[in-house]
Amino acid sequence: MNAADALTVIFCLAGAVFFLAGTVGLLRFPDIFSRLHALTKADNLGLGLIVIGLIFQSDSLAAILKLLLIWILALAAGSNACYAIGRFALARSPQDAVREDDP
Amino acid sequence: MTAPVESYQIYAVTAGILFSMGLAGLFLCGHFFKKIIATKILGTAVFLLFISLAKRDFVEFADPVPHAMVITGIVVAVSAGAFALALARRIWNETGRSTFEDSQ
Amino acid sequence: MNGELTTLFPALTVITPITGAVVVFLLPARLRARAGLPAAGFTVAAAILLAWGVVTEGAVRHELGGWGAPLGIDLHADGLSSVFVLMTAAIGLLVSFYAKPFFALAGEKGGASELFWPLWLFLWASLNGLFLSSDLFNLYVTIEVMGLAAVALAVLSGRPPALVAGLRYLLAALGGSMAYLMGVALVYGEVSTLDLGLVSEAVEGSPAIRVAFGLMIAGLLVKTAVFPLHFWLPAAHSSAQAPVSAILSALVVKASFYLILRLWVDVFDVAVTVAAGQALGVLGSAAVIWGSYQALRQRRLKLMVAHSTVGQIGYMFLLFPLITIGYREAADAPWLAHAWTGGIYQALAHGFAKASMFLAVGVFVLAVGNDDRRSIGDLVARLPMTTFALALAGISLIGLPPSGGFVAKWMLLKATFSSGQWWWAPVILTGSFLTAGYVFMVLRQAFAPAGKPIELNPVPRTMEVTALLLGATAILIGLRAEEVLILLDVGAPFDEAVEAGEGGEP
Amino acid sequence: MNPLEHALDTLLCLLLLVLAWKALRAEHLYQSAIFFIAFGLGMALAWVRLAAPDVALAEAAIGAGLLGVLLLDSLRVFSRPPNGSGKARQNTDPGDAETATATTSRHPGARATRLLATAAAAGLAAVLVTAIVRIGDGGGLTEEAAGQLEGSGVEHPVTAVLLNFRGYDTWLEVGVLFLAMLGIYCAGGWVGLTGGREPDSPGPLLSWLIRGLTPLLILTAAYLLWLGKEAPGGAFQAGVLIGAAGILLRLAGYPLTAHLSPGMVKLGLTLGFGTFLVFGIAALIPGGAFLEYPEYWAGEIILLVETAAAISIGFTVFAFFAYLSSRDGSPSEEHNSKPSTTNSD
Known part of the structure; x- marks a missing residue:
């Protein structure tokens, strides 16, 4: 195993940890806003780390750029989805948004 | 079976189970919406069987004929699903019915 | 005749109506009916060309895209497919003539009825495509085209009962076609080809093939509405508008019947068992009794005619036990050809009779305003032509000589006795009695003097004439059986078809 | 075939089965739709595992994407009372449009039907699986396709x-x-x-x-x-x-x-x-x-x-x-x- 492979493993594992944390947050946090917080933050960072990990495995500049593009698009989509869900939740029932107990 | 399990077989068996699940769902689910979802699962099961069997013949590339058939099938299934949704929505809006239960 | 030219005919029978559908759709709504009729005419011409080519030169094959099986898709026309293409053409043309004034009247009421012509031509193309296709997967695609077009037509009126019935129809059709496709996946996995001819050479009675065959037949039984899988049919067929009901009942259910027949006899004959044949026979018998009995009970005419379809479809399935017992043991058993021709004749005769009946009932509904059986009193004096059409269609459904229905039922009866499977005979006779019951009940109402004179809406003459012509054809094909049988004999699996036809002449 | 890949495939298949089950059995339509979309994404992974990138693209775009949008949009309709001439009983509780389970259980014998259908489905699954594992080696049309690729105009x-x-x-x-x-x-x-x-x-x-x-x-x-x-x-x-x-x-x-x-x-x-x-x-x-x-x-x-x-x-x-x-x-x-x-x- 060379250095590039080692780095890939480290970064991808780190990314996986973030995904895991985000998923745990989604399942365990009490209300919609903190769930969104856990999910989007963790996923964006997790995906970023995995992309960095994969960059060490790619053999051309085009592939690297594609990977980065994927990350940027996912970032934009994720943050916007978070925004849209939050906005909808707030508009629908402000008090529920603060406190919501059932699933 | 003395031969070791090939990975395509895992998917092929899954396809068989999914198919029965979809069929049961089509009969048992009440709401139109779920019935439509059941038909989609049914279709996906069939496509999965096609593709997993195509993997078996992998030489340079997997058998392209099932791949093309499945792409065709996906489009056909989605079109039919969209039509079914349109009907279900109209029925709901016009009569407030969401199941076949009380129909004669 | 030029052989190269003949190979074009199968493709033409599909291309012509579909081109018509696109052109008609692109035209403004008011011109559609005017363009629809010529398109129907061209389609009929293509069908006649095809039949002529098959009679003069034998079975015809068209290799789409020039590739040929197994990689490409072939269209294959033999006697059986040409007979169904011709039936579709004849019924299709007359229904088209009926539809023009019908939708001119209905058009004022709104709805999406301006889409009738593109949808109907598309459906016609898919029927022809199904009768001619020689490729298992392409058959799936044509079945789906047919199903979507049929459901779209069924909900054309936009009324809630039609919508509910249409959704049920669509979901049943989707379930059925997916079961069929699952079978195709298994077959392809086993023999690596999709062409019907190549598949029939390659298949053996392995478990996968048997399961595949079972799935395909089960899926198609749903689409053919064989008891107890007919649950979707009565509502869907009776809530559609008259020309659509006629198309659905006379043609669309026949397409999946044709495919069952094709797979049973030509493709998977090694997977067929005597028990499977008997099982289909039992389902058919149950359908004959149940459908006819239900028809007898209906107060609404359209529901009665729709239930009658369930019963009449049952008769067609009596063909399977009769051809299955002797087919493998003694391929030259004399009753095989009788059963074969009888079953197909039943499909033809029912097609004409049922189209005529739905169109006639459509005329009544238009004239009286509803389809209650009791409100048609004294119509024999007011609408004699339509009442006569209904009577002719009824005679064929019952199976009285000299109708097409008589030839069909007579041949089936002969086959039951000569094959020793006498237990189907009571079913055939009971079905006829029940059918006579509901037909005469309607006729009695039509002849009964009305309690008080009712105001009738005017009905365009064309509509009455087309219903009568269809009814007359249902009788005529009984008198002129040889012509049909010459065509049917091309590439037939049972040699004595022609001879048997002559034997069945009244 | 390496055992890790096997484990991955098995896991993915189990996930697909669970998601499909959940989509069919979920109490709320909304959950149903979400599980179904997740199922679609899982399928896209399965297609990739089966060396079918074309199908993966089609499934992700058409199957999960387009149909997902249509399903979610339909939820909006089903979760509020009908607006038409609905003389029928109105289901005014938003988000609880799924009343079918309740309706079904009210019928006498519905439970028996349900059991019977489930048993039939299980039987069908058994038959299908037996047939599928016995399918031979096939061969497909790969060679024919490769042979004719030259003349097709594409690569x-x-x-x-x-x-x-x-x-x-x-x-x-x-x-x-x-x-x-x-x-x-x-x-x-x-x-x-x-x-x-x-x-x-x-x-x-x-x-x-x-x-x-x-x-x-x-x-x-x-x-x-x-x-x-x-x-x-x-x-x-x-x-x-x-x-x-x-x-x-x-x-x-x-x-x-x-x-x-x-x-x-x-x-x-x-x-x-x-x-x-x-x-x-x-x-x-x-x-x-x-x-x-x-x-x-x-x-x-x-x-x-x-x-x-x-x-x-x-x-x-x-x-x-x-x-x-x-x-x-x-x-x-x-x-x-x-x-x-x-x-x-």
Whole structure:
């Protein structure tokens, strides 16, 4: 195993940890806003780390750029989805948004 | 079976189970919406069987004929699903019915 | 005749109506009916060309895209497919003539009825495509085209009962076609080809093939509405508008019947068992009794005619036990050809009779305003032509000589006795009695003097004439059986078809 | 075959089964839809594992993407009371549109039916699985396809099958899309795309994103279309991206349909199917078969047909959404000139 492979493993594992944390947050946090917080933050960072990990495995500049593009698009989509869900939740029932107990 | 399990077989068996699940769902689910979802699962099961069997013949590339058939099938299934949704929505809006239960 | 030219005919029978559908759709709504009729005419011409080519030169094959099986898709026309293409053409043309004034009247009421012509031509193309296709997967695609077009037509009126019935129809059709496709996946996995001819050479009675065959037949039984899988049919067929009901009942259910027949006899004959044949026979018998009995009970005419379809479809399935017992043991058993021709004749005769009946009932509904059986009193004096059409269609459904229905039922009866499977005979006779019951009940109402004179809406003459012509054809094909049988004999699996036809002449 | 991959495949399959089960058994329609979309994404992974990138693209774009949008949009309709002449009992509790389970259990014998059907399904599954594991080695048509690839005009085998060897199927399939739109018109009781309710603006941030993304989507569509010649991609995937661009623009509040004349709608719906048909018929003139492309021109013809098909597919997919989302499948909301029909037939 060379250095590039080692780095890939480290970064991808780190990314996986973030995904895991985000998923745990989604399942365990009490209300919609903190769930969104856990999910989007963790996923964006997790995906970023995995992309960095994969960059060490790619053999051309085009592939690297594609990977980065994927990350940027996912970032934009994720943050916007978070925004849209939050906005909808707030508009629908402000008090529920603060406190919501059932699933 | 003395031969070791090939990975395509895992998917092929899954396809068989999914198919029965979809069929049961089509009969048992009440709401139109779920019935439509059941038909989609049914279709996906069939496509999965096609593709997993195509993997078996992998030489340079997997058998392209099932791949093309499945792409065709996906489009056909989605079109039919969209039509079914349109009907279900109209029925709901016009009569407030969401199941076949009380129909004669 | 030029052989190269003949190979074009199968493709033409599909291309012509579909081109018509696109052109008609692109035209403004008011011109559609005017363009629809010529398109129907061209389609009929293509069908006649095809039949002529098959009679003069034998079975015809068209290799789409020039590739040929197994990689490409072939269209294959033999006697059986040409007979169904011709039936579709004849019924299709007359229904088209009926539809023009019908939708001119209905058009004022709104709805999406301006889409009738593109949808109907598309459906016609898919029927022809199904009768001619020689490729298992392409058959799936044509079945789906047919199903979507049929459901779209069924909900054309936009009324809630039609919508509910249409959704049920669509979901049943989707379930059925997916079961069929699952079978195709298994077959392809086993023999690596999709062409019907190549598949029939390659298949053996392995478990996968048997399961595949079972799935395909089960899926198609749903689409053919064989008891107890007919649950979707009565509502869907009776809530559609008259020309659509006629198309659905006379043609669309026949397409999946044709495919069952094709797979049973030509493709998977090694997977067929005597028990499977008997099982289909039992389902058919149950359908004959149940459908006819239900028809007898209906107060609404359209529901009665729709239930009658369930019963009449049952008769067609009596063909399977009769051809299955002797087919493998003694391929030259004399009753095989009788059963074969009888079953197909039943499909033809029912097609004409049922189209005529739905169109006639459509005329009544238009004239009286509803389809209650009791409100048609004294119509024999007011609408004699339509009442006569209904009577002719009824005679064929019952199976009285000299109708097409008589030839069909007579041949089936002969086959039951000569094959020793006498237990189907009571079913055939009971079905006829029940059918006579509901037909005469309607006729009695039509002849009964009305309690008080009712105001009738005017009905365009064309509509009455087309219903009568269809009814007359249902009788005529009984008198002129040889012509049909010459065509049917091309590439037939049972040699004595022609001879048997002559034997069945009244 | 390495055991880690085996474990991965097994895990994925189990996940798929669980997701499908959940989608069918979830209490709320909303959960059902989400599980189904997750199922679709899981399937995309399965396609990749089975060396079917074309199918993965199609499934992600059409199966999970488009259908997901339509399903979610339909939830909006089902979760509020019907607006029509609904004399029927109204289910006013939003988010609890799924009443079927309750209705079913009220029937005597419904439980027995349910048990019977479940047993039958289990039996069917057993039969299917037995048949599937006994399927032999096959062989497929891989070799035939590879042998004829030369003359097909393209280098990617799946595209060769779709657009040339089995072009007839693909042509009919484009026809199915067209037909489905006609069906939706029939269900809606009215023809056209203009009119109806325009969507609310989704807020500045999303509008901004959508505006930025649209050119990228179109570009990607063109890229996929071009790529289809030699690699996974092609008309369907490209078409759905075009459609997605339209759907997003509409969601961002662009009045896309306001300027569409009926003629343009008709043209958009039939362009792909019609182009296919024209080239198919043209092939008959020099004595060929229907859809038989001359070898020399095959590549160009296929690209042309695919372009037309992609535009048409994109338009139709957009039309599905635009038609449904703007009028909730009910004609009573607009077009008073064409009232809900009361045909007595």
